[in-house]
Amino acid sequence: MSFTEQLSEIPWGLVWPLIAIQLILMTAALIDLNRKRSTNGPAILWVFIIIFINTIGPVLYFTVGRRHS
Amino acid sequence: MRQFSLFLGKEWREQARSFKLVWVPLVFIFFGALEPLTYHFLPQILESVGNLPEGAAFTLPEMSGADVYASLTGQYQTVGLLVLVLAFMGSLSGERKSGTGTLLYVRPISYAAYYLSKWTAAVGLAVLSVWLGYGMAATYIVQLYDPVPGFPDVVLFLLVMSVWIAFAVTLTMTASAALPTGGAAGAALGILFIGLMIDGIVGAYWTWSPWKLQAYGLAFLTGSPDSGDLAGSLGVTAGLTILLVLSGILLARKNASKAKV
Numbered sequence: 001m002s003f004t005e006q007l008s009e010i011p012w013g014l015v016w017p018l019i020a021i022q023l024i025l026m027t028a029a030l031i032d033l034n035r036k037r038s039t040n041g042p043a044i045l046w047v048f049i050i051i052f053i054n055t056i057g058p059v060l061y062f063t064v065g066r067r068h069s
Numbered sequence: 070m071r072q073f074s075l076f077l078g079k080e081w082r083e084q085a086r087s088f089k090l091v092w093v094p095l096v097f098i099f100f101g102a103l104e105p106l107t108y109h110f111l112p113q114i115l116e117s118v119g120n121l122p123e124g125a126a127f128t129l130p131e132m133s134g135a136d137v138y139a140s141l142t143g144q145y146q147t148v149g150l151l152v153l154v155l156a157f158m159g160s161l162s163g164e165r166k167s168g169t170g171t172l173l174y175v176r177p178i179s180y181a182a183y184y185l186s187k188w189t190a191a192v193g194l195a196v197l198s199v200w201l202g203y204g205m206a207a208t209y210i211v212q213l214y215d216p217v218p219g220f221p222d223v224v225l226f227l228l229v230m231s232v233w234i235a236f237a238v239t240l241t242m243t244a245s246a247a248l249p250t251g252g253a254a255g256a257a258l259g260i261l262f263i264g265l266m267i268d269g270i271v272g273a274y275w276t277w278s279p280w281k282l283q284a285y286g287l288a289f290l291t292g293s294p295d296s297g298d299l300a301g302s303l304g305v306t307a308g309l310t311i312l313l314v315l316s317g318i319l320l321a322r323k324n325a326s327k328a329k330v
Contacts, residue, residue: 010231012108014209023098055099062092063155 026050029058032066039065072179076186084190093194095154097149097202104141105209108132114144134210134217134289138226141206142283145199150261153234154241157191158254159246161321170328180322188242188314195238198230203227229286229299231308236279237261239310243317246324277301279309 029050033039039046040060046065049057075211084090095250107114114130115121130136161184164170173183203223211217218226240260268280276298285302287295 014212017102017205018099018106021095021102025095025099028091032088055096059092059096059152062088063152065306068085 015025022055025058028059033061036066041065070182072181073186074107077184079188080160080190084194089156089194093152093196094201094314096143096152096196098205099142100144100148101205102209104144104187105206105213107135108137109209111211132214134214135287136225137210137214137220138203138206138218139287141203142230142287145202145250146265146283148203149199150237151258152228153195153238154254154261157195157238157241157258159250160187160191161243161255161317161324162248163245163252165324165328166250168329170325171330172197174325174328179214180325181318183317184242184246184314184321188239188317191242192235192238192327195234199230199234203230223287226286226289229282229289231304232303233279236306236313237256237308239313239317241318243313246320277305279306282306 002014030047033046033050046061049065050061051057051060081090109132112127115127159166162172206221237257241253241257244256244260247253248256262276264280268275268278272278272281272284277297279302281298281302285294285299
């Protein structure tokens with residue numbers, strides 16, 4: 001099965017909300033990170049966590065990464 | 070009353086600026102979408118990721134709509150509660166620590182308005198998130214599963230679930246009024262999860278408890294719950310929530326002196 005065939009087999013109508021949520025969470029976390037600049041741990045580490053860990057990455061950033069001060 | 074609406078405005082702005090207004094609902098919506106999809110595509114998922122031996126055969130149970138609601142509720146009982154506690158653990162203790170508290174506490178404020186404004190904002194956001202999450206799940210469930218529970222039953226279930234979520238959030242807020250942020254998260258999670266554990270062990274005999282609410286709510290989807298037990302549990306939970314709110318107000322006043330200047 002070719003790659004394009006595999007792509008067209010994915011039920012995009014059902015899956016796109018998940019991807020959209022993923023992207024919104026990621027963007028919100030990155031905007032916030034860019035604005036705050038004071039995190040628990042190095043900021044670059046959080047950039048990688050936010051981008052590469054699905055869904056949980058941004059949530060981790062919002063809950064434990066932001067420094068509340 | 071004027072103080073209350075002022076404080077409430079401040080809470081909404083705080084939730085918007087910290088992106089809580091965005092990420093808390095989104096996490097619930099995400100799980101609401103993921104759970105029905107996972108169960109619907111489970112055979113394909115197993116086929117493509119599981120290193121199954123040649124010729125392995127599974128008979129997967131046929132899931133009905135109510136089963137998916139139940140498994141999503143199980144998800145919300147663990148990840149959902151964790152997210153809610155982590156989101157609201159610092160709502161009072163954080164202000165004591167950051168210095169926002171000092172700006173407020175030197176003024177003659179009503180601590181009832183102060184606590185209740187935070188409570189309203191937090192419970193509002195939490196309940197809204199849960200409804201949106203189940204709403205998302207419902208749009209998938211009606212497309213992918215059969216039979217699905219009727220709309221009025223789902224609403225009844227969500228109303229019962231809201232009472233439980235309100236209890237969990239109130240517990241977090243009061244813990245946050247009493248303890249520093251880390252301690253508050255520990256206390257709230259401890260009480261919520263130990264409660265769930267105790268309910269798992271002796272739940273058959275202890276029929277009136279906040280931890281039973283989700284089970285009674287789910288019973289609406291497959292039939293109807295024991296109305297006496299449901300009313301009892303709702304009463305106990307409402308009573309506990311009111312007690313927690315009152316002690317939260319007292320503790321917020323008492324701990325105001327601990328604010329960092």
